[in-house]
Amino acid sequence: MRRAAAFLALLLCLYWTGAQGESGGLTGNDITQTEIQSEILGVKSTSDQTNITPDIWAELKELRDMAIEHSVELRNSKSKIEKLEQEKLKIESADMMARLKISEHVMEELKMENTDLLDRVTSFEDKNKVLEARMTVSENEVEELKRQNADQPKVAFSLGLTDSGTIGPFNTDITLKFSKVITNFGQVYSPTTGLFTAPVRGAYYFSFTTLDGRNNVRREVHLYHNDKRVLNSHNYSAHSSESVSNSLVLQLEKGDVVYLVLPAGQSVYDSAEDFTSFNGFLLFPL
Structure with missing residues (x-):
């Protein structure tokens, strides 16, 4: 113890x-x-x-x-x-700092990409605005053309002379009256008088063809603007069934008339095949 x-x-x-x-x-x-x-x-x-x-x-x-x-x-x-x-x-702190730097670098790259993307979007929006403006202008121009086209008179005709065969010759000049109306937009040609009357001031195109079945004769036809002869077409042939054709553009005032004249001693031939015809239309108003 x-x-x-x-x-x-x-x-x-x-x-x-x-x-x-x-x-x-x-x-x-x-x-x-x-x-x-x-x-x-x-x-x-x-x-x-x-x-x-x-x-x-x-x-x-x-x-x-x-x-x-x-x-x-x-x-x-x-x-x-x-x-x-x-x-x-210390190691953990260094690792966190490295990861933080990487994150900051990635963030800077994302910021740069975002800035670039914003610039591209802004550029696209600007281009889109320009395209929209151009489209608006084009649409306005189209509407103006439509309006002008709607306001522009529809003028065109195509005629045949007759189904009766030979007309003429006569002792005096006569106005050819084309009785077979193929088209007559605007009702600008009168089969009764044989006159085309211009509805507006403008440039007009005219053409004609006549056929004569006689032998050894001079074939001739005249185009008149009001009371003035503006075109004299003719030929001479020993053979029968020769035709005369011609065309021209005229500047007409509203109310002016255009017509074909068959001179004295001349004749023309037509049938259901429209060997003799008269055509015209408005090119554009002035």
């Missing part, structure tokens, strides 16, 4: 020594064998222990050294752990 009490006192002494070392107090090197002996002797006098062998002192010293060594190793381990944690934090 006395040995157990002495050993317990020794353990309490070692625990106190370790606590002083950790708290910055006495270290293992500061505790001398004499101090330990004094403490043990105090325990001895208290517990009436009368005998402690030298082996116990050696064991106590070995235990104290082990406790100090463990305390130092614990502090070193803590220091190593702190260093490792700091290194880990």
